[in-house]
Amino acid sequence: MAKVKVGVLGATGTVGQRFILQLADHPQFELAALGASSSSTGKSYKDAVAGRWKQVKPIPENVKNVTLVECEPKEFVDCEVVFSGLDSGPASTIEPAFRDANLRVFSNARNYRMDPVCPLVVPLVNPDHFSIIPHQRSTLSPSPSKGFIITNANCSTTGIVVPLKALQDAFGPLDKIMVSTLQAVSGAGYPGVSSFDIHDNVVPYISGEEEKIESETRKILGGINANSTAFEQLDDLAISAHCNRVPVLDGHTECVSVSFKKQPAPSVEEVKEVLRKYTCEAQKLGCHSAPKQVITVHDEPDRPQPRLDRDWQDGAGVNVGRVRKCPVFDIKFVALSNNVMIGAATSSVMNAEIALAKGYLA
Numbered sequence: 001m002a003k004v005k006v007g008v009l010g011a012t013g014t015v016g017q018r019f020i021l022q023l024a025d026h027p028q029f030e031l032a033a034l035g036a037s038s039s040s041t042g043k044s045y046k047d048a049v050a051g052r053w054k055q056v057k058p059i060p061e062n063v064k065n066v067t068l069v070e071c072e073p074k075e076f077v078d079c080e081v082v083f084s085g086l087d088s089g090p091a092s093t094i095e096p097a098f099r100d101a102n103l104r105v106f107s108n109a110r111n112y113r114m115d116p117v118c119p120l121v122v123p124l125v126n127p128d129h130f131s132i133i134p135h136q137r138s139t140l141s142p143s144p145s146k147g148f149i150i151t152n153a154n155c156s157t158t159g160i161v162v163p164l165k166a167l168q169d170a171f172g173p174l175d176k177i178m179v180s181t182l183q184a185v186s187g188a189g190y191p192g193v194s195s196f197d198i199h200d201n202v203v204p205y206i207s208g209e210e211e212k213i214e215s216e217t218r219k220i221l222g223g224i225n226a227n228s229t230a231f232e233q234l235d236d237l238a239i240s241a242h243c244n245r246v247p248v249l250d251g252h253t254e255c256v257s258v259s260f261k262k263q264p265a266p267s268v269e270e271v272k273e274v275l276r277k278y279t280c281e282a283q284k285l286g287c288h289s290a291p292k293q294v295i296t297v298h299d300e301p302d303r304p305q306p307r308l309d310r311d312w313q314d315g316a317g318v319n320v321g322r323v324r325k326c327p328v329f330d331i332k333f334v335a336l337s338n339n340v341m342i343g344a345a346t347s348s349v350m351n352a353e354i355a356l357a358k359g360y361l362a
């Protein structure tokens with residue numbers, strides 16, 4: 001089958017560079033156009049990222065000499081799909097312009113995540129939310145025949161909703177959640193937090209992050225109504241987040257405590273077994289980027305750790321450890337996810353693979 005031609009918006013940034021690595025040699029997608037800001041357009045990709053290519057792997061040979069273009073639909077006429085690693089400012093007008101020009105937009109930006117007709121999908125959790133797409137199109141005037149926007153979640157939200165979904169499926173509705181995050185500096189893009197601010201330090205504030213974790217979790221773990229026209233958010237799920245920036249390059253660590261509506265609560269061993277056995281639709285569909293093991297449960301008392309565990313399975317799954325009884329809630333555990341992989345680029349790419357497999361790119 002011919003590959004689907006795709007473009008990347010914000011191709012030079014932290015998330016954009018990960019898109020390049022994942023898409024340069026993808027079995028189903030072919031890179032056809034790369035966009036960035038006007039300070040990069042007209043340059044070859046290698047010149048535009050000179051001094052700020054921050055990946056261990058080199059720039060793929062077939063990308064080095066591609067000329068960067070403006071993020072305008074007329075520059076992407078060969079593409080059927082675009083992956084967006086745009087900042088939220090430019091994303092607010094650029095992403096809908098691509099949707100209205102009949103491209104399928106897979107976005108990392110926060111702008112449309114809580115939109116009532118926009119799917120907010122963590123591919124390991126809720127790809128069933130794609131079914132709102134026909135309704136999303138019907139709310140637009142003129143209604144695009146092919147275009148849509150699908151978003152993926154904030155990177156810290158992504159890391160917790162995967163184990164929480166496994167627990168919710170197995171043990172019924174969750175009651176309360178407390179989460180404290182230790183977030184990597186790559187979450188702030190490049191150059192991000194200055195070394196002077198983060199070295200030998202912890203910054204106990206990330207603007208807007210706590211609110212995003214609290215609202216996005218309720219949407220992702222919620223359902224969609226029978227005729228696929230509205231999301232059913234978990235409005236009665238109590239959730240509170242504390243967010244901290246720590247001197248780690250990649251990988252968000254999150255300390256989670258959870259209680260269940262149904263009592264008695266499951267035991268530690270039952271929780272571990274459910275997490276280990278959790279599977280997702282991307283695996284069943286045979287998606288190229290799906291992890292073999294969605295949740296890797298560590299029994300060692302000092303794992304997961306970002307440096308040791310963030311690249312397991314190319315950062316496509318979630319690591320959980322320290323599962324234990326909580327004297328205040330029911331269960332507590334530590335989750336680690338790669339914020340730039342499953343927290344960003346891998347989620348978008350896997351969402352597109354699922355959409356392709358389910359016929360949404362036809």
Ligand SMILES: NC(=O)C1=CN([C@@H]2O[C@H](COP(=O)(O)OP(=O)(O)OC[C@H]3O[C@@H](n4cnc5c(N)ncnc54)[C@H](OP(=O)(O)O)[C@@H]3O)[C@@H](O)[C@H]2O)C=CC1
Nearest residue numbers: 010012013014015036037040085086090108109187189190
């Ligand atoms: N980093 C992470 O862990 C995560 C990030 N996200 C989200 O992904 C998005 C990208 O984040 P990140 O990669 O960290 O950001 P960066 O700042 O590293 O990259 C931003 C990209 O957007 C481009 N850009 C900026 N302004 C414009 C413009 N006016 N027109 C066109 N292109 C523009 C930049 O191009 P140029 O190089 O030319 O300036 C660059 O390619 C954000 O919305 C972020 O919130 C989501 C989850 C996790």
Ligand SMILES: N[C@@H](CC(=O)OP(=O)(O)O)C(=O)O
Nearest residue numbers: 108109110154155183187188
């Ligand atoms: N704010 C996250 C990364 C991010 O960009 O989040 P969002 O896509 O929700 O703006 C972090 O700093 O680690």
